Structure formats: C-alpha cells, structure tokens
Amino acid sequence: MTSPGPSAVLFDMDGTLIDSERLWGIALGELARRYGGRLSDRARLAMIGTSEAETFRLLHEDLGQPWRDPRSGARWVATRVAELFANELTWQPGARELLTEVRAAGVPTALVTSTGRSLVDVALRTLDPTNFDVVVTADDVTARKPDPTPYLTAAAxxxxxxxxxxxIEDSPVGIASALAAGCTVIAVPQEVAVTATGERLHLHDGLVDVRLATLRGLVAPAAARQ
Structure with missing residues (x-):
C-alpha cells in the first residue's frame, strides 16, 4: 500500500527554517552606513527572497548611488553574514520539530535556497546536512526564484x-517559484505579506502548528497517480 503523501518536502532556508533575514538586514544596513547612507525599510522588504543582483540594485537605488560595484558589496556582505551565521543563527519556531518528524517518517527532503553555497555551508552547521537528501543553492541553478528552476532541480x-x-516558503518570490514548478505550497510569511491565493497555496502564521499530518492529504504521492 502506498504511504500518504507528500512525495518530498522542499524547504526554503532564509526566514523559513532559520531566523536569518534579520541577520541579512544587519549586514546590509551596516554596508549602507559604510557607504554613508541608510537602508530604508521599504527597500529592505523589497529585497527579501530576491537574487543577489536584485538586492544590490535595490540597495544602490535606495542610497542614490547607482555607480556602486555590486560585486564588491556582495563580497563584503557575504563575509559579514558568514560571521553572523556562525555566531547568531537560530531556528524558526517549530521548524526543527517539523523537519525532524518528516525525516523520521522517511519522506525525502531538499533545501532550496537563493543563498550561495559558501553561506549555506555555514548555515548547515546549525541545520545539519544530514537533514537533507538534496541541497540546491543559488550556485547550482542558472535561473533563481521566482523562476521555477530551483524547485524543478530539487525534485529532479x-x-x-x-x-x-x-x-515550505516565507517570501512571495519563493512562493511564486514553487507554485510555478507545480508544488503545493505552505506559506509562512515573516517580513513580507503574502497576497497570492490558489488551490495549491496554504497560508499559516508559522511552523509551530505545522506537522507531517498537516502535509499529508495536501498532495497525493506522484506514484499513486501514474
């Protein structure tokens, strides 16, 4: 008898499993001050879930400094975030318990993130790499969220x-990526409100009350439909 779904659970990282968006905000704010400016709340919220290129375009536009080199800024922020990840990274409430339950049940898991491999490796010291069968980072795909490629790559x-x-996602960009890939999505918005709706989108206030039983029944295993 085929066990209840899902076929796999695909986890976003920043803001979903770990409270890292706060740390990204610290680093980006510090860089803005190094540039003699201040990162606005509006620009910071717009950055959440976006690519590195878009993040630094928004930063430089917000500061009125479009001439800034995004590559040097990205290197500085990556170094600072790695320091913060190593010392201040914490799980989001309920995230570790859900991941532990999913793994114990033998359901395949993937980490699907827009963060680069070097920082993901630091985060995995907290998350534990054995919790994931597959890890897809920004460095592993040619198109990033909201494109469906990251989630299609993980499923493949x-x-x-x-x-x-x-x-499981927290940002509109990530939600769009997962929906476009054909996944059912549990959205746990943190910093940015989610306004999208749909049959495959399920909103929750957080992961504290989300368990494997919540996921089962949302989708049938693909094998059962073939």
Whole structure:
C-alpha cells in the first residue's frame, strides 16, 4: 500500500527554517552606513527572497548611488553574514520539530535556497546536512526564484514529480517559484505579506502548528497517480 503523501518536502532556508533575514538586514544596513547612507525599510522588504543582483540594485537605488560595484558589496556582505551565521543563527519556531518528524517518517527532503553555497555551508552547521537528501543553492541553478528552476532541480535530483511535493516558503518570490514548478505550497510569511491565493497555496502564521499530518492529504504521492 502506498504511504500518504507528500512525495518530498522542499524547504526554503532564509526566514523559513532559520531566523536569518534579520541577520541579512544587519549586514546590509551596516554596508549602507559604510557607504554613508541608510537602508530604508521599504527597500529592505523589497529585497527579501530576491537574487543577489536584485538586492544590490535595490540597495544602490535606495542610497542614490547607482555607480556602486555590486560585486564588491556582495563580497563584503557575504563575509559579514558568514560571521553572523556562525555566531547568531537560530531556528524558526517549530521548524526543527517539523523537519525532524518528516525525516523520521522517511519522506525525502531538499533545501532550496537563493543563498550561495559558501553561506549555506555555514548555515548547515546549525541545520545539519544530514537533514537533507538534496541541497540546491543559488550556485547550482542558472535561473533563481521566482523562476521555477530551483524547485524543478530539487525534485529532479530526488527523482520525484514536483506536483507530489510540498514546498515550505516565507517570501512571495519563493512562493511564486514553487507554485510555478507545480508544488503545493505552505506559506509562512515573516517580513513580507503574502497576497497570492490558489488551490495549491496554504497560508499559516508559522511552523509551530505545522506537522507531517498537516502535509499529508495536501498532495497525493506522484506514484499513486501514474
């Protein structure tokens, strides 16, 4: 008898599993001050879930300094965030418990993030790499969220149909990526409100009350439909 779904659970990282958006905000704010300016709340919120290129475009536009080199800024921020990740990274409430339950049940898991590999490796010291069968970072794909490629890549690596997967996301950009890939999505918005709706999108205030039983029944295993 085929076990209840999902075929796999695909986890976003920043803001979903770990309270890292706060740390990104610290680093970006510090860089803005080094540039003699101040990062506005509006620009910071617009950055959440976006690519590195878009983040620094927004930063430089916000500061009125479009001539700044995004590559040097990105290097500075990556170094600072690595320091913060190593010393101040914490789990989001309920995230570790959900991940532990999913792993104990033998459901395949993937980490699907827009963060680069070097910082993900630091974060995995907290998250534990053995919690994930597949890790897809910004360095592993040619197109990033909101493009569906990251989630399609994770599903392919796991050998599962993305329509049988549940993705867990916190940002509109990530939600759009997972929905476009065909996943059912549990959205746990943190900093940015989610206004999207749809049959495959399920909003929760956080992960404290989300358990494997919550995920089961949202999707049927892909194998059961073939």
């Amino acid at each position: 690596a796991l050998g599962v149909d993305p329509t049988g997967c549940v993705a």
